[in-house]
Amino acid sequence: MESDYDLEERRSRTWLWVLIGLLIAFAGGMGAMGYAVTHDARTAGLLHLEPIAQAQAEKAQATHAVVQQARQIITRQAAVTPPTPSQAQMATRVATLEDKVDDIQAQATEATGDASRAEGLLVAFAARRALDRGVELGYIEGLLRQRFGGTQPQAVATILSAAHQPVTLADLQNGLDAIAPTLAAGGSPKTSWWQSFRNELSGMVVVRRAGEPSAQPADRVTRAQRMLEAGQVDTALAEIVRLSDHSAADGWIVAARRYLAGRGALDQIETAALLDPATSAGAPRPAPAQTQAPVKVPGVASVHPATAKATD
Incomplete structure (x- = not known):
């Protein structure tokens, strides 16, 4: 029996060592x-696995590529986006822009002044042309009031009065030619014989300096006619006024003075347009005033009743 037990124990130990050997193997x-997989690329390729070193290398390469x-x-963005300017640079740019804006405003103001000055001169020239032709101002009357009524009211009123009672240079020439015989004779046809005798007697002997113009009525009238032909109405008027008896030329004198007043007012607004182009743009444009029909006065082509009663 002991031999059977020993035999069984030996068999058990044999199997135990076999099992241990299998586990160790x-x-x-x-x-x-594991060693072959991690250190042998061929073995890892057969098992469709990558070595750890290769995996780490590929990971490092990918990381380097991303970096x-x-x-x-970052380099592209830095090249495209300019650096942020400092406060000093911003202040310099703002000052430069303000200077440019000021220059533009000054140029615009100067251009506006030039345009206003030119417009004022055009209005004045149009009014002068109308007076020289002896026609009504029409819409020019409203422009005169609008542009010069606030700064030159007296000149505007004088121009409008001259336009309502127009007198041209041709009217003055024709009027003086009509009364020249009477003025050259020394007085009006209604002068008494005694006054005519005294005038003739006083003109018989005249004492004057050499080179001084003759004071005879006929000579004065002739000089006045020549002055009118030259456009010198003021000099012609002075010659007629110096006559000893110029009652026949009273109407002509009134017309000549009205002519000179209108041209003087035109000169005044032309000067104002050159020196001061500012105008009252907001003033309404009035309608042209109604004019009276002219009446005939001896010695003048056409004179209105309002001025026919004027005195020297």
Whole structure:
């Protein structure tokens, strides 16, 4: 019986050692496989696995590529986006822009003044042309009031009065030619014989300096006619007024003075347009005033009743 027990025990130990050997062999195989996979690329390729070193290398390469790409993007953005200017640079740019704006405003103001000055001169020239032709101002009357009524009211009123009672240079020439024989004779046809005798007697002997113009009525009238032909109405008027008896030329004198007053007012507003182009743009445009029909006065082509009663 003891021999059977010993035999059984021996069999059990044999199987135990076999099992231990199998476990050791399995562990060794697993270790060898792990070593081969991690250190042998061929074995890893057969098992469709990558070595750890290769995986780490590929990971490092991918990381390096990402870093390089990020650096390129940052470099491009830095090249496209300019650096933020400092406060001093911003202040300099703002000051430069303000100077440019001031220059533009000054140029615009100067251009506006030139345009206003030119417009004022055009209005004045149009009014002068109407007076020289002896026609009504029409819409020019409203422009005169609008542009010069606030700064030159007296001149505007004088021009409008002269336009309502127009007298041209041709009217003055024709009027003086009509009364020249009477003025050259020394007085009006209604003068008494005694007054005519005294005038003739006083003109027989005349003492004057050498080179001084003759004071004879006929000579004065002739000089006045020549002055009118030259457009010198003021000098012609002075010659007629100096006559000893110019009652026959009273109407002509009134017309000549009205002519001179209108041209003087035109000169005044032309000067104002050159020196001061500012105008009252907001003033309403009035309608042209109604004019009276002219009446005939001896010695003048056409004179209105309002001025026919005027005195020297």
